[in-house]
Amino acid sequence: MKLFTNTCTFDYKWEDVTAANWKKYPNDVSTHVIAVDVLKRELVNNGTKLITERLITCQQNVPGWIMRLLNCKNISYVREVSTVDLVQRELTLRSCNLTYSDYMKVYEVVKYTPHPNHTNEITVFEQEAKITAFGRISKLCSKLEDWSVQRYNDNAKKGKIGFDSVLKIFKEQLEDSKRQVDGLVKVVDDLQYSDILSANSSVFKKEFENLKNSSNN
Amino acid sequence: MGNIMSASCAPECTELKKTYDDCFNTWYSEKFLKGKSIENECAKQWYAYSECLKTALVKQGIQPALDEARKEAPFETGGIIQESESK
Numbered sequence: 001m002k003l004f005t006n007t008c009t010f011d012y013k014w015e016d017v018t019a020a021n022w023k024k025y026p027n028d029v030s031t032h033v034i035a036v037d038v039l040k041r042e043l044v045n046n047g048t049k050l051i052t053e054r055l056i057t058c059q060q061n062v063p064g065w066i067m068r069l070l071n072c073k074n075i076s077y078v079r080e081v082s083t084v085d086l087v088q089r090e091l092t093l094r095s096c097n098l099t100y101s102d103y104m105k106v107y108e109v110v111k112y113t114p115h116p117n118h119t120n121e122i123t124v125f126e127q128e129a130k131i132t133a134f135g136r137i138s139k140l141c142s143k144l145e146d147w148s149v150q151r152y153n154d155n156a157k158k159g160k161i162g163f164d165s166v167l168k169i170f171k172e173q174l175e176d177s178k179r180q181v182d183g184l185v186k187v188v189d190d191l192q193y194s195d196i197l198s199a200n201s202s203v204f205k206k207e208f209e210n211l212k213n214s215s216n217n
Numbered sequence: 218m219g220n221i222m223s224a225s226c227a228p229e230c231t232e233l234k235k236t237y238d239d240c241f242n243t244w245y246s247e248k249f250l251k252g253k254s255i256e257n258e259c260a261k262q263w264y265a266y267s268e269c270l271k272t273a274l275v276k277q278g279i280q281p282a283l284d285e286a287r288k289e290a291p292f293e294t295g296g297i298i299q300e301s302e303s304k
Contacts, residue, residue, distance in 0.1 A: 019246050022238070025223045036223040037234065037270055038241075039283070040292055041263075047255035050245075053292050055279070057226040077226075077279055079286045081296025086252060094296035096289075098282040107298065 002145040004129040004152040008160050009122050012167050014114040017123040018084055018091045020163070020170040021112070025056075029162030030155075032058045039079075050084040056095070063147075076100065089114050104133045104144060127156070227273030230266060237262040 010017055025033040035057035042051050056078040080095035091112040096105060108129040115122035131148045133141035225234040240259035248254035274280045290296045 015250050019242070019250065022242055022245065023222065034224065035226040037225050037227075037230075038237070038266075039270070041241075041257060042292075043249075043255070043257040047249070047252065050249060050257075051292065051295055053296070055226060055274075055283070077282070079283060079290075081290065081292055083295040084249075086250070092295065094290065094298075096286060098279065098286055101282070101285075 001130055001132045002149050004127075004131065004149050006125075006127040006152075006156045008125050008156075009115060010125060010164065010167060011122055012171065013120045014089055014091075014112065014123045016171065016174070017112050017167065020167050021082075021091065021093075023170060024163055024166050027162040027166050029158045029165065032060055034059050045087075048086045052082045052084075054080045054082070055098075056080060089119075102134065104131065104148070106131050106148065125160075225266075225270065225273075226277065226279075227270060230269040230273055233262070233266040233269050237266040 012020070024030075025036050033056060035055075037055040037057075038052060039055055040051075040053040043049070044051065058076045058078065060074050060076060076097060076099040078095050078097050080093055082091065082093040084091050093108075093110040095108045095110075106129055108127065110128075111124075111126045113124050113126075114120070115124050129152055131145050131152075133144040133148075135141045135144075222235050222238050225231045237259060240262045244254065244258045248258070274283065288299075290298045
């Protein structure tokens with residue numbers, strides 16, 4: 001068994017990171033993820049905890065020697081169970097591969113928590129993956145595990161860049177919609193004090209009175 | 218890129234998934250995160266999408282591996298592996 005660990009931070013508050021997590025794929029960097037499906041979702045603990053089971057479909061560029069070794073196609077599936085805990089302010093994602101699990105198992109745990117000193121500005125990302133290859137030839141297993149750890153190392157940097165790009169777009173959209181809402185409020189405020197609306201409302205009032213009178217007659 | 222959402226593993230379910238995702242993402246930000254919801258909403262969209270997906274999972278042969286994984290790391294415990302999990 002080989003272990004891979006990684007920690008980094010994102011300059012966004014925890015709530016935003018968890019919302020963007022659902023929109024993480026597709027992104028321009030992590031192109032190996034080609035589909036994400038929601039298998040099950042439950043809200044528990046009086047609406048403070050959300051558990052979600054997802055199926056991640058990947059298309060990997062696996063080297064030829066591994067493809068031949070495992071006799072595999074390049075589509076693979078990962079099952080992920082995530083928990084968003086509003087009370088603890090913790091998002092945990094636990095995943096394991098469904099495909100080729102006779103040859104190798106990768107258990108991954110990812111945690112997103114608010115930074116202890118910047119609880120509303122920075123989110124800490126912690127990742128741990130346990131990689132175990134199964135086979136009679138231990139040297140080959142070890143080689144496969146080493147390759148996977150290296151792969152994790154390469155992907156970790158890409159993963160950070162990819163999620164950062166998603167967060168940026170997410171934040172921009174959020175601010176855009178906030179601006180739009182603010183804009184609308186302003187328009188309504190302006191309208192409330194505008195002569196046009198009061199003129200209109202007196203027209204409406206007159207029409208309404210007319211209607212009432214005619215129905216009474 | 219804006220509002221791109223991920224596809225479903227079954228192309229025939231992608232549209233239903235997007236409709237569900239739209240509803241869910243709004244619910245998540247507007248209600249769940251603000252602690253305003255005790256109900257997992259979007260039931261209608263969810264039903265349509267999950268019925269489509271269920272059939273596809275069986276057709277694509279993913280179901281047996283999924284059942285196996287559920288035994289090992291149940292949904293109910295947040296996907297924690299039943300034997301042990303080191304921190």
